[in-house]
Amino acid sequence: MAVRVIKDKCKGCTKCTKNCPFEAISMDGKLAVIGDNCTGCGACIEACPFGAIEKVEEEKKGVDISAYSGVWVFAEQRDGKIMPVVLELLGEGKKLAKEVGCELCAVLLGDGVEALAKELFAYGADKVYLADDKELATYRTDAYTKVIYQAIEEYKPEIVLLGATHIGRDLGPCLAVNCGTGLTADCTKLEIDPDDKKIKQTRPAFGGNLMATIVCPNHRPQMSTVRPGVMQKAEKDESKTGEIVKLNVQFAEGDIRTKVLEVVKTAGEMVSLTDAEIIVAGGMGLGNAEGFELLKKLADKLGGTIAASRAAVDAGWIEHSYQVGQTGTTVKPKIYFACGISGAIQHLAGMQNSDYIVAINKNDSAPIFEVADYGIVGDLYQVIPAILEELEK
Amino acid sequence: MKIIVCVKQVPDTNEVKIDPVKGTLIREGVPSILNPDDANALEAALKIKDENPGTTVSVISMGPPQANIMLRECLGMGADDAYLLSDRAFGGADTCATSTTIAAGIRKIGEYDIVFAGRQAIDGDTAQVGPQVAQRLGIPVVSYVQDVKLGDGKVTVQRQLEDGYEVIEVQTPCLLTCVKELNEPRYMSIYHIMDTAKKEIPAWNHVDVNLDPANCGLNASPTQVFRSFTPEPKGKGEMLSGSVSEMAAQLVSRFNEKHLI
Numbered sequence: 132m133a134v135r136v137i138k139d140k141c142k143g144c145t146k147c148t149k150n151c152p153f154e155a156i157s158m159d160g161k162l163a164v165i166g167d168n169c170t171g172c173g174a175c176i177e178a179c180p181f182g183a184i185e186k187v188e189e190e191k192k193g194v195d196i197s198a199y200s201g202v203w204v205f206a207e208q209r210d211g212k213i214m215p216v217v218l219e220l221l222g223e224g225k226k227l228a229k230e231v232g233c234e235l236c237a238v239l240l241g242d243g244v245e246a247l248a249k250e251l252f253a254y255g256a257d258k259v260y261l262a263d264d265k266e267l268a269t270y271r272t273d274a275y276t277k278v279i280y281q282a283i284e285e286y287k288p289e290i291v292l293l294g295a296t297h298i299g300r301d302l303g304p305c306l307a308v309n310c311g312t313g314l315t316a317d318c319t320k321l322e323i324d325p326d327d328k329k330i331k332q333t334r335p336a337f338g339g340n341l342m343a344t345i346v347c348p349n350h351r352p353q354m355s356t357v358r359p360g361v362m363q364k365a366e367k368d369e370s371k372t373g374e375i376v377k378l379n380v381q382f383a384e385g386d387i388r389t390k391v392l393e394v395v396k397t398a399g400e401m402v403s404l405t406d407a408e409i410i411v412a413g414g415m416g417l418g419n420a421e422g423f424e425l426l427k428k429l430a431d432k433l434g435g436t437i438a439a440s441r442a443a444v445d446a447g448w449i450e451h452s453y454q455v456g457q458t459g460t461t462v463k464p465k466i467y468f469a470c471g472i473s474g475a476i477q478h479l480a481g482m483q484n485s486d487y488i489v490a491i492n493k494n495d496s497a498p499i500f501e502v503a504d505y506g507i508v509g510d511l512y513q514v515i516p517a518i519l520e521e522l523e524k
Numbered sequence: 525m526k527i528i529v530c531v532k533q534v535p536d537t538n539e540v541k542i543d544p545v546k547g548t549l550i551r552e553g554v555p556s557i558l559n560p561d562d563a564n565a566l567e568a569a570l571k572i573k574d575e576n577p578g579t580t581v582s583v584i585s586m587g588p589p590q591a592n593i594m595l596r597e598c599l600g601m602g603a604d605d606a607y608l609l610s611d612r613a614f615g616g617a618d619t620c621a622t623s624t625t626i627a628a629g630i631r632k633i634g635e636y637d638i639v640f641a642g643r644q645a646i647d648g649d650t651a652q653v654g655p656q657v658a659q660r661l662g663i664p665v666v667s668y669v670q671d672v673k674l675g676d677g678k679v680t681v682q683r684q685l686e687d688g689y690e691v692i693e694v695q696t697p698c699l700l701t702c703v704k705e706l707n708e709p710r711y712m713s714i715y716h717i718m719d720t721a722k723k724e725i726p727a728w729n730h731v732d733v734n735l736d737p738a739n740c741g742l743n744a745s746p747t748q749v750f751r752s753f754t755p756e757p758k759g760k761g762e763m764l765s766g767s768v769s770e771m772a773a774q775l776v777s778r779f780n781e782k783h784l785i
Contacts, residue, residue, distance in 0.1 A: 297685050303652070304650075305656070336649070338537030338647070452687065506764065507764050509768055517768045518772040521775075522776060
């Protein structure tokens with residue numbers, strides 16, 4: 132999509148120049164001019180009071196899209212365990228497949244992982260494409276890209292979904308370039324257009340300040356990475372079975388140009404923020420690293436876990452793996468306690484879908500109160516002990 | 525050793541505010557900065573230069589002419605050369621098309637041992653362009669790099685994972701995308717600012733880098749923005765009042781009523 136200014140309608144009000152997130156519009160006298168920075172985001176179309184800016188659909192060369200069918204989910208596994216996001220992708224993928232009217236398939240790579248196919252069937256996959264090879268034991272960009280790219284070329288899926296993990300966000304872009312198609316990163320919403328059955332992918336952009344809905348009209352497959360913790364997990368049905376299709380795996384000398392020398396797990400378990408039902412998160416208002424001990428008391432009492440804002444992570448009070456927000460984890464627990472967190476848009480992007488948000492902050496004008504279901508203005512070092520005391524009763 | 529660093533000028537999205545009445549972005553007064561992860565990428569290159577005399581560091585960016593200001597900043601930090609890919613034909617590019625243009629620019633610069641890039645830019649947060657440039661150049665890529673050690677014809681890096689990291693050996697030439705844990709970017713120095721003040725920053729268009737306009741910018745972008753909108757705020761809830769213990773009691777009883785705790 133590109134945008135165009137309709138000269139007769141433009142009154143020179145400059146509203147579009149102020150609303151353009153990319154400073155792409157300048158004024159030539161009384162006429163708005165779209166410049167090189169334009170990404171076609173369309174913010175100006177909504178901002179223009181005179182309807183003087185319009186979308187221009189471009190005729191583009193693409194591929195024969197009718198040759199492509201099926202929704203594929205990349206069944207990312209680590210150490211022989213299916214990643215939680217895969218179950219979310221299968222849940223979402225099932226819905227999409229139903230609307231398009233096609234099958235749901237999982238793509239499973241690893242070494243000695245065939246047994247996991249059963250789990251993928253139980254969670255809704257109709258078919259599992261399996262590549263089992265010792266070279267695929269741990270994820271490597273070259274190896275995984277080659278195998279999955281070849282499978283895409285051969286079986287031509289219409290939609291490919293990957294979890295937006297550190298692995299999915301590495302594999303996705305490489306696959307997209309090889310397939311000559313587009314990839315939408317970190318999607319938080321996927322829909323099928325009822326008319327043309329194409330996928331609409333919505334994602335936060337601009338640090339969460341803007342949401343963009345992206346389409347990939349003329350190229351296949353349509354690819355998305357999906358933020359973990361956003362989509363609904365698939366229901367498990369142990370009785371369900373499916374078909375395993377073995378993929379051809381052959382590597383020549385020089386195909387795989389990296390060697391994994393060691394895999395190091397840092398301090399304890401992976402922080403399972405996405406699965407937590409109750410999260411007690413702390414920000415700058417804690418004042419120090421020790422503050423998290425108090426939060427932990429509340430979290431333990433409620434059977435939840437602690438988390439942090441970016442500011443608290445940047446201050447070195449807690450590890451990055453606890454970070455909630457645009458550049459951290461997206462969470463949607465039943466209750467989210469935001470303690471001493473002001474509520475920057477980047478943080479809100481990662482937690483505003485929580486069922487209930489409790490904000491505890493000294494500053495009564497903190498933006499966090501705008502999204503809170505319950506707001507308490509006060510010192511968290513007094514409020515949290517009071518809540519703990521109340522819970523004891 | 526020859527190093528190329530891919531950088532991007534971005535609006536400081538931390539400074540962007542939403543107009544509470546109209547629900548639109550307030551762009552006025554938002555500064556343009558060197559993308560934070562790219563600063564880590566440049567620092568990684570400059571550190572190698574500090575420790576290995578004879579190393580050259582070139583930075584390359586795609587963007588409008590104003591991006592020169594950021595490239596000057598890179599020279600001020602210690603980069604040897606800077607190049608700007610700037611052309612109307614490059615405009616409206618998605619990550620796929622951007623990677624084609626940047627790869628063409630890198631080819632024009634010439635030989636290299638390592639290409640560094642930031643993990644992702646804060647205006648798009650896609651983390652796609654780095655790996656895609658590597659694919660187009662036909663070189664191996666390691667993303668999320670948090671530590672770099674040079675070897676002979678290879679580099680050993682740490683690749684950050686959600687729950688730890690991998691130690692990966694990769695042959696050169698290669699492309700590495702950097703995370704902020706890798707290092708602390710240096711400031712510009714007066715010496716480098718003075719030294720590079722007269723240095724020309726070549727601006728290359730599609731002809732300079734041998735690209736057909738059909739293969740760059742909007743024309744070569746498989747993805748299109750269908751629409752964009754500001755997210756709807758969730759809406760304000762209930763402000764509890766009273767003494768601290770009263771508020772705590774109210775909160776607990778609200779959740780008890782809902783059988784949540």
